[in-house]
Amino acid sequence: MSINTHLLQTNGAFFQQLSRKNQYKQDSRECMIRTMAQLLDTSTTEHHPGMLLGKIQSGKTRTFIGVMALAYDNGYDMVILLTKGTNALVKQTYARLNEEFSKAIEEDEMRVYDIMAMPDNLRKYELSQKLAVIVKKETRNLDHLHDALTERYPQLTDKRVLFIDDEADFASVAYEYKRDQNVKHMRVIATKINTLRETLRKPAFLQVTATPYSLYLQPEDMTIHKGKVFEPIRPAFTELVPIHEHYIGGKVYFEWSEKDGHLSSYLFHPVEEKELEVMKKMDGRRVKMEHLLTQKNISNIRQAIVNFIVGAGIRRWQQREKGQREQKYSFIIHTERGKTAHAWQAELIQGFEQLLIESAREESELFQRLIRESYDDLMRTVQTLEKTTRPAFSAVYEEVRRSLDEEYIVSNIVNSEKDVNELLDHTGQLQLRSPMNIFIGGQILDRGVTIHNLIGFFYGRNPKSFQQDTVLQHSRMYGARPVADLAVTRFYTTQRIYAVMKKIHEFDTELRRAFEQGGHRRGVVFVQRDLSEGILPCNPNKILLSELTMINPHKRMLPIGFQTGYKTHIQKTILELDRLIAKAKTSAHYSEDNAHLIPVAQAKEMLRLVYETLEMEEGRDFHLDEYEGVLDYLSKEAESGAYIWLLTRTQRQIRRYKQDGKFENSPDTPGKGSGELAAARKVAREFPALIMLRQEGKKEHGWRGAPFWWPVLVAQAETSPTVYANKTVK
Template sequence: MNTVATKINTDGLIYRRLVLHNHYSPEQQMCIERTVNKLLQHSTSADRPGMLLGRIQSGKTRTFIGVAALGFDNHYDMTIVLTKGTRALSQQTYERLNKEFRSLREDDVVQVFDIMTLPDNLINYELDQKLIFVVKKEMNNLQRLRAALFETYPQLAEKRILIIDDEADFASFGFTKTKAEIIEINRIAGHIDDLRKNLKQVDFLQVTATPYSLYLQPEAYTFRHSDRTFKPIRPAFTELVPVGKGYIGGEYYFKESEEDRSLASFLYEPIALDELVVLKKEDRRRFKIEQALSSQKIHSLRQAIVNFMVGGIIRRWQDEKQNKRPRKYSFIIHTEQAKASHGWQEAVILSLKAQLVSALDQEPLILDSLVRQAYENIRRSLKRVNGDVPKYEEVKYHVYYAIGHDHLMITKVNSENDMNQLLDETGELRLRAPLNIFIGGQILDRGITIGNLIGFYYGRNPRRFQQDTVLQHSRMFGYRPLEDLAVTRFYTTLEIYEVMKTIHEFDTALRNAFERGGQEGGVVFIQKDASNHIIPCSPNKLILSTTTTLKPFKRLLPVGFQTGYKTYIAKTIQALDRSILQHRVDQPFLLDVTEATRIIETIKTTFDDEAAKPWSAQTFISTMEYLATLGKGKEAGKVWCIVKTDRQMARVRKNGRWEDAPDTPRGKDSELTLAREVAQYIPALILLRQNGEEDKGWRDTPFWWPVLVTPRHTPTTIFAES
């Protein structure tokens, strides 16, 4: 049983020294102290753990190290840190702990061990010190831990132990996984639980950036037809890791990036799906490697690498100008898990590198064009932050020098056998050159820290995306100087970007609901059944690329679509005109949801899915129908409808992105303002009649563009398309 702590000791040797050497902020110290206090007050276990909830690359490790230190000053004798099952992450964690506790290790106060290299001849002088074991969540490691605790050093099993499960989502039940993954996860979870049950005094703290993996675990996967709210199992307590100034996460990548005036608007660079196919494996019918410098087949990859070189060199130039040591920079290419693909990508980039060297003398015009294009790309974003920008000729000189003197390092990271030579003394990927490109797969997505990352070329298949996997892919999240952000670029296909944006919205909605305390009422998960009725669904069934997250005043609309030709859709548009314009359209009016559904279904028939991005009218309609059921009185089963005509919106913005805001966002009489005024408990459907001029990217025919605005009182809802 846990003893209730009335007041924890925050002035002990271990915690005091750690705080002194690591400059924890007051907010971080408060989080650490609250966590230890709650661990001492609550009964925790693997089934009902304490929870330390942070964001990707936000300082979770730093925080749980503080928890371990403070715990040692408050009755804990030993900490077991469980890491994800990769040697890289385990070594990174071990090196980090060694570094943080170095002075205490030297003074024989705390000792840190990797369980796989734990000596079998520790004496009582060592065993009486505070101990930290780093253990991978992998069967050999866990068996070695069991032997240490119950056979080699049985006195350890009598001590008070804190188990910290780092990146807890890996061993949680989570969402849809393969049968092999489920078997392995269950084995690991079972082994951890058996260990816990045989220890005399043990507390359990899970650390994660993916709260759904625990908060949304169901007690049972059966639902009554009438019960829409999913009731999750929650941890014994939760502490939120504070996010400091300068943290960059999904909000920057997937929300601010769509605001034209934001620095983030320069971040995303779309790539063609065909380019990912070229990079999957060698096929000389598609691409000849000797043409890497000029072939359009790898246009985005080539420009991404030159952008990276120019951005990194400008940042190094800025460091030198400020009398700082020039930093080294990194770029990640992560498109496939298969090692064969990594080998092919390495060959392509090495060939490109060699051709850049040859171009110094043989094709200077091509090289100059590539560098100048990259310079203009980077210069625009640097001007946004009023950063110092060297003249083009100076940048060109340094880029040419870097090419000619081999300052660009290409490293393939796809084998755990490589980790010893790839990681530095802190456990991060070693930056060996001024400019470093890392090519890899799963090892890069399991929490490995990569310093000074200013380029990310990403291409994993979104149809297989799961939430915990995708967020851990986001190595570009973390604390970033504004100057680095100005030269940072993110390359992926539009489809992948949209899926990642969807997953960011999912994560944000759940996190916000949790932080507001809304998780006490559950989260609504719905889908349509075979008979077209909205029913609850189990979160463990979700494929997140097919979900839509609903929150107050969210907009749903088709984007990237194309209309049919005038000869095919003119009569349908006329019929829509009669149906819609028969109402008094000079102000918002109530429309029966069944009529609204017929209108949307008809609008869908005027789009050409073969010519552009298909639109899922099913999700739009299902969401509208579900939200209409939330209305009461005269609003029951209705939607508010707002109609505007004679619109001339272009299909594509000047920056090359699809137009996604046909509704006027500002002004007293703007349709979005009106929608937010009336949509309190039921949604607002905005119907915009566009003129569809050819010079705007359309097919010279009018059409209707629908926008659905969710109501102010929308509960946190996840709609699964299938």
Template sequence: MTLKMNGDYFNALNNRNQYNQQEIQAMHDTVSNLMTISTTEHKPGILLGRIQSGKTRSFMGSIALGFDNGFEVVIILTKNSNALARQTYERLRQEFEVLMADDQVIAYDIMQLPQDLRQFELKKRIVIVAKKEKKNVERLTHALFNQYPSLANKQMMIIDDEADYASVVYEKDRDKNLTELKVIATQLDDIKRRVPTAAYLQVTATPYSLYLQPDSETLHARGYQPKRPAFTVLVPTFDAYVGGKFYFEQSKLNHPASYVYQPITDTELEILRKEDKRRAKPDYLLTSKNFIGLRAALINFIVGGNIRNLQQQHAGERLKKYAFIMHTITTKKAHMWQYELVQMIEQRLKILLQTDESAFQQLIKSSYTQFKQSTKAHYFPGIDDVYEAVKATFEEETLLITIVNSEQDVNQLLNHAGELNLRAPLNFFIGGQILDRGITIGNLIGFYYGRDPKKFQQDTVLQHSRMYGARPQEDLYVTRFYTTPRIYDVMERMHAFDEDLRYAFETGRNEGEVIFMMHDAHKDIVPCNPNKLLLSKVMTVKGKKRFLPVGFQTKRKTEMTSRMKQIDQQIESLRRYAIQQNANDNRHILVPVVRVIPILEEIMATLVMEEGYEWQIETYTSLLNYLSRLSANHTGYVWVITRDNRNISRYRQDGIRFADRPDNGQDELKQSYQYGTTHPTVMLLRQNGDIAQGWRGAPFYWPVIVAQTKLTTIVFEG
């Protein structure tokens, strides 16, 4: 679709932000898709970015471009967080400052929406920010359908920021044993249904619950609406972005990133979760093995921040303030205990400086030496200058230790730009959930992470990763990341899983279906809260795993005759398309997947599933299509192995359970493992279907799909 790309609204934001061509293309694709592809409350578009990678920048630009191309009202839904709602609103005011000054755009938080907007105001482009919270959504509903009903009739864009939060959640009502959408999600759906002309855009970096929703037929049958996206646009990653590649890939190379990760012990984490003064005696805080990680974290933060300030001073630049985050648990009691511990370590360092300066100096020198090894900066200050700066930190109290949690007034937490306020030169933040998802924390050079459940939810852990985002190269040289080896390993695997998802979109591998890498040998990662996938048919696919229909009967003999003749001809014709086959046995051929899928569809049309059994052909052909493109050159081929004259009984020996092993482990299954190392296999087993075996006296094919042997475990929802 041809869009107006030089309108007043988009030009105003482009002049302010100087978007590059990739960003402009993403904004164009987003708005174009919203205008040409039908997006509904159960089929929205999605803007997919990495954690803190510029998603807000991208959808703000898309709003402006949308205003130039017919959109009049934009609703931005944020996570249920005062801080994030405030951050979004402040960002909106900054981005549209010129347009708002020219009376072309007005913007409101829904809770401050005036009761007396006049017609001349309602004719402007309007942006409303609302938290995904019950009262906010109720106020939004009232504004759109009672207070200012003309808004609901305008061309509207609804942007669901952090879309996997509170937009798709299922929970079980124990009394009624029913599955119900949570209240907020239901309220949002009601708004979307009542504005049928609106375009819907979901924005997130953790889309797992969105893509893993069941199809519409499954949910409609149970009275629910699916949430799977109608299209996906990737947010381009800017040059200054630092993400998992730095922490988990470059760290394995001869690179400054190799110094970033600092392991901590499980014992240390355990002590930090609950007050235990027996193991945290002040006199031993600087020497106890129980606090090696926390002690190093505080010292390294002070030394690193001062190194950067000295470098800025040397370059004639304005001195920056720096931040450190400690996020291990959500309870407020634990935050108070950790606050007390960090303060005690700070006090013991002050005492050491006064009573044994040589010992204090040795601690600082050790940290300095590590930073010097990890830096490639053009200028690195000498130890004497750094030491004097560190001493000044303690003497002038330029280190601020702060608890950040939901008890505090958001106005005390955020600065005028809506970001976490850095009050002092060095800011050591201790907190929980409020430090995750969406909150921007500037100049972060230290992250102490200790959330350690038995099973890690990938979307939650990635949203906790506040160390991702725009970071100057010089800051990276003094950045440190503290966590246990187990958590680091989990986060490393999550990074690999997430990159595979993005690569699938970049290469076009995700066409019609979306996959997620998940469980490996550790079995300790799930894509998201299971309540978000309760109704979804999600499959774990491992190498050599078999997929086949079970619990069926064939159609009547009279109908089967003509159908089988056609299927036999289709299978015979496959040999014309073989690019590889066994020279001595033409029952093993490698053929294009597009030639096999129609045969599977024809075969399934001959089978009738018994009540309580199902085998959705669309799901399994999507899976086969995906598996066929996982080879190194994404070829789209599958091995087909055929056998005939089989006489398997419809039931197992007990006469009760349906048979589920039509394949011979010493013959065709063994061959599928041998041939299907990098490509999947489809076994087409021609059964005689004798009445004595429980069938209807007509031959039929029993298909079996086998995943290739060299397959990293994935989670698939087609």
């Protein structure tokens, strides 16, 4: 779509002041200008807003503030900024706007107000200035805004107003279906905003989010099932916030992490589910405070704390060596919402700290071993950076010992508005009081409050169903940071949560790719499996993220992280599989390049037998019904029938673990045998492919001495980007 920007005022006082102050890069500046041009040229409403789509912690606020400045220069008188519902975020936003527009405010050209503190007696002189009004997305704030516009200052209704909905996670659902009343109702917040719109002369609407949750991806009016109608908000236009060069996001944690020897491959430390249970509440039978430095059932949180102290020590030593200012660092523990759990975790952390201080002063053998283990772990990543100074163990040991002796560590519970407000600095960000700051909390920590220099994140929020907007906002390890800080960063969570976050990253990546390539105009397909009716359209706002699979051209699916059953238990099933595969190949519909086109029903039977032979490790999944559902969908995508390419290899001797100790995840890639994945992608054009690899399963390779088949499912090239939901929220 061509955008008319030549009539846009880009040299106005507001935008020029910000441009000089922030030294916008060209791509950021162009994004702001395009957004403002489209707001001027396009009719936007709360149902069809403009959209700024960015990554978590990627500079979205900086971008929409630039759009605000352009709005003031192009005829808009007031910006109503809708924020998430916490006082901390309001304070942070208020401080940010006052700082960004300080010159305009000083010269009486602009005023910034929190709606709950907006004066009752503003004069015409004040109302004639450009206004920015910050409003929490909750009933009382919106009622105050309505009162200000209609009762106290009705003259404002004649002004040109731009609504900016920051972190618009839930705006995708303007309507909710009331089953008992068999009617649709507009949600409360959407209703109040809609009422406000009706009082204004010509408002414009811009949503800002990193979690679009399918806003763009459905048709205007889609019948879901049995007459139910889903009516999503659909953006009038979309602009992507540029990703800056220092951004650390999902690609680092979930893509590059799979590259052997890459810095990112060491960041994730898996935590056992039972350790999260220990952290829920105090239990003297499971945790002995005097043995915190040796107890096995809290080994990961102990390692996390020690790694944080050592990591911060390494960075501060490096900065001192270079004559730089020594930075303060932060660590987050976010596993529970309850205050009781937070109090217990704080007691646990203080117990660790006290024992570490005592051990450091004694220079005990245990203390030296803990620091050495942490040093060895962190130096694996530090040494991957070519131009980074690498401290010797003796230097780090002394740094850590001094840090503990001088009480560099401070821990804080952050679980209420009062707690957050007491911890915020003058800019509205969590203040780092000491060189090493540990924050323990729940929901408040995921509400957009900035936390600087985060190098440790212990995450355990483990709900039965994951919602994308919630989980992504919890990803506090995303954002701009020096690569030297990343080298000492560690991320601790369970394998199951990590897998869900990886799925969300894949979802997010595919959506952004669709926008960049213009594919969002035809949409990304949302489907779910229905046992009685096969594949159905799926309401995207009902997706369980833990049950989501992103399907795109040549995407591969395979079980990872398993052990085989014992030979005596699975031998009969393996022989049955051998016979089935041999029969399928000899009776194939068509053969090409050692690939055989067989009915999907046969492939599903093979997967069923494989499923009986594998034992998944904790946090690892091989959902047979998910594979069957994906196969059903992919075969329906092929217009020529329900077929799949079968490729087989035998006498494979792959090891269970890679050299770095992680589970093998690439039995099909080039360099490991004949490159079956490349062969599968070559034939998987109209039809999907199933690679069946017969492994020897030797004990010396980490298996149980039993042959087994390892399946890899590959989507065909000619398939639409699809979100497959194996289960949905009822």
